[in-house]
Amino acid sequence: MRKAKMIATKDHFFFYLTTPDKNDEIINITQDNIDPKDANTNVLTFFSSGNNRRFYKDGNGNWQKHLDFVAPLMFARKAFGGGVTPMCFVNNDDSKSSLGQVIAREHYDTGFYADNNNASDGEKETMENNPNQTVVISEQCSVSEKRNLETCEIIIPEAVPNPITEEDLNIDWGE
Amino acid sequence: MAYARLVFNTQTLAIMNMVDPGETINYDWSLDEDYSVVLVEGSVTVGGNTLTGVNEYRVQPDEQLSVTGAGSTRSYFISLFRADDDSAMDQMVSEASKTRMRTFAPTWIDDGWPDNPVTTWEPEFTSGNHTYTKAIMETQIANSEWD
Numbered sequence: 001m002r003k004a005k006m007i008a009t010k011d012h013f014f015f016y017l018t019t020p021d022k023n024d025e026i027i028n029i030t031q032d033n034i035d036p037k038d039a040n041t042n043v044l045t046f047f048s049s050g051n052n053r054r055f056y057k058d059g060n061g062n063w064q065k066h067l068d069f070v071a072p073l074m075f076a077r078k079a080f081g082g083g084v085t086p087m088c089f090v091n092n093d094d095s096k097s098s099l100g101q102v103i104a105r106e107h108y109d110t111g112f113y114a115d116n117n118n119a120s121d122g123e124k125e126t127m128e129n130n131p132n133q134t135v136v137i138s139e140q141c142s143v144s145e146k147r148n149l150e151t152c153e154i155i156i157p158e159a160v161p162n163p164i165t166e167e168d169l170n171i172d173w174g175e
Numbered sequence: 176m177a178y179a180r181l182v183f184n185t186q187t188l189a190i191m192n193m194v195d196p197g198e199t200i201n202y203d204w205s206l207d208e209d210y211s212v213v214l215v216e217g218s219v220t221v222g223g224n225t226l227t228g229v230n231e232y233r234v235q236p237d238e239q240l241s242v243t244g245a246g247s248t249r250s251y252f253i254s255l256f257r258a259d260d261d262s263a264m265d266q267m268v269s270e271a272s273k274t275r276m277r278t279f280a281p282t283w284i285d286d287g288w289p290d291n292p293v294t295t296w297e298p299e300f301t302s303g304n305h306t307y308t309k310a311i312m313e314t315q316i317a318n319s320e321w322d
Contacts (some may be wrong), residue, residue, distance in 0.1 A: 005229045011210035011257045016229050018217055042184035046191055048216045048251040070295040074191045076184045078284060100215055104186040133232050174305045
């Protein structure tokens with residue numbers, strides 16, 4: 001389970017995610033939510049808790065394990081476009097793991113952030129027309145996705161064996 | 176343990192601050208305009224109030240930020256500034272630092288990541304209260320390679 005909280009501060013859009021368990025996907029930036037017009041936008045990313053494993057996609061579209069990052073840490077990287085490939089962070093420990101990103105406030109509705117913020121029309125209007133006013137996005141994002149810590153593939157819950165046969169169901173399907 | 180360290184890009188200067196319970200981080204400088212601080216973990220006392228959860232505190236004009244760790248766990252908060260705002264930057268850093276923040280890009284930037292990125296700041300934290308000065312900011316900006 002991943003939960004996110006978003007706050008538009010005086011000058012920035014603050015995007016904060018936390019996950020409670022091992023294998024939880026923390027953040028997944030895909031080619032689909034990279035906006036070409038943000039090609040040169042840099043983002044500041046930080047970890048305030050946990051052990052976070054980074055994966056990236058190689059030229060063949062396969063996930064590759066990169067490195068483990070341990071909180072506390074903060075760094076500047078390109079978030080969109082350019083040479084950036086899709087990447088994913090996964091909780092690598094049996095404890096809470098939290099990641100935050102900071103972008104300039106005017107980018108709150110672009111690319112990945114447009115896809116992942118639940119700002120209402122009223123909140124968007126406030127952010128755009130009152131640039132100094134704090135806006136806490138009221139509808140926070142909650143997502144459940146687990147990934148393999150070696151391959152980054154999504155873990156699909158194992159099907160529970162079902163002993164019931166079609167005959168047992170005794171359903172009249174009609175003509 | 177208390178510690179503060181900044182990271183910048185062309186638009187943003189962010190200071191990541193860490194305090195253990197009972198420890199205080201002081202900024203011995205202020206701005207003539209307000210700015211945002213966001214608590215992301217733990218609980219702190221700031222401006223006479225206790226702040227918890229993921230929440231913003233707005234530092235007021237001419238206020239020297241002073242934050243003390245409360246509760247029983249380590250707290251983290253991020254101070255946010257616009258690196259492309261002359262008004263704020265002129266009060267915080269030198270011309271050389273302004274120029275570096277607005278023009279610096281590492282050689283690996285188009286590849287996405289450095290060959291040997293730093294993977295944690297944990298060893299850099301030390302015990303006790305911490306005063307975060309403009310001189311420290313200057314040094315951190317000059318030495319930052321984004322790795």
